[in-house]
Amino acid sequence: MTSFIVGLTGGIGSGKTTVANMFAQLGIDIIDADIVARQVVEPNTPALLSIIEHFGDDYLDGSGQLNRALLRSRIFSFPEDKAWLNQLLHPIIRNKILADIKLSNSAYCLLVAPLLLENKLDNLVDRVLVIDIKESVQMIRTLKRDTSGEAEIKSIIASQMSRNKRLAAADDVIDNSHCDLNLTKEQVSHLDSLYRQYVKVK
Numbered sequence: 001m002t003s004f005i006v007g008l009t010g011g012i013g014s015g016k017t018t019v020a021n022m023f024a025q026l027g028i029d030i031i032d033a034d035i036v037a038r039q040v041v042e043p044n045t046p047a048l049l050s051i052i053e054h055f056g057d058d059y060l061d062g063s064g065q066l067n068r069a070l071l072r073s074r075i076f077s078f079p080e081d082k083a084w085l086n087q088l089l090h091p092i093i094r095n096k097i098l099a100d101i102k103l104s105n106s107a108y109c110l111l112v113a114p115l116l117l118e119n120k121l122d123n124l125v126d127r128v129l130v131i132d133i134k135e136s137v138q139m140i141r142t143l144k145r146d147t148s149g150e151a152e153i154k155s156i157i158a159s160q161m162s163r164n165k166r167l168a169a170a171d172d173v174i175d176n177s178h179c180d181l182n183l184t185k186e187q188v189s190h191l192d193s194l195y196r197q198y199v200k201v202k
Contacts, residue, residue, distance in 0.1 A: 004108035009116035010131030013142035033113035130170035
């Protein structure tokens, strides 16, 4: 079991997946909270059955999968539904993350979670790594990659911790506002060396 855990977070469009993949190329196990969140609502799971009972069959697609886009629009429009969903899913996701951490055997592991700080998952990690970009860049990048409209993206950004608060909670920061992957790789390589040193002295 890995004894040193780095929590990687950042706002929407900050490049969390790109950075996580760079760590993976260095042999580091990645636990992605978004992937875990999808796994716990796969067809016939207790969580999905509870969601459909609460919201209705319209939130299933033609193949029996959760219609995540529809659900996301719903919970951003109705705070009480978001609260209900969080109460259901957060403990299930947390338990799955803990189980996955126990299976990790790389030098250290990376817990990637957009809401690492908001959902108090930072109390599972030894270091908090923030991928930082300006909010204006967030909007541009997210509009390019998502089907979501500008209003919904603004709502998502507003629902996340502010950039200043996120940076205040960081132990380490990667500046990803630029478009140079080599610069990002250099920052990842530096932190990888640092984390391996921390593992040795822990």
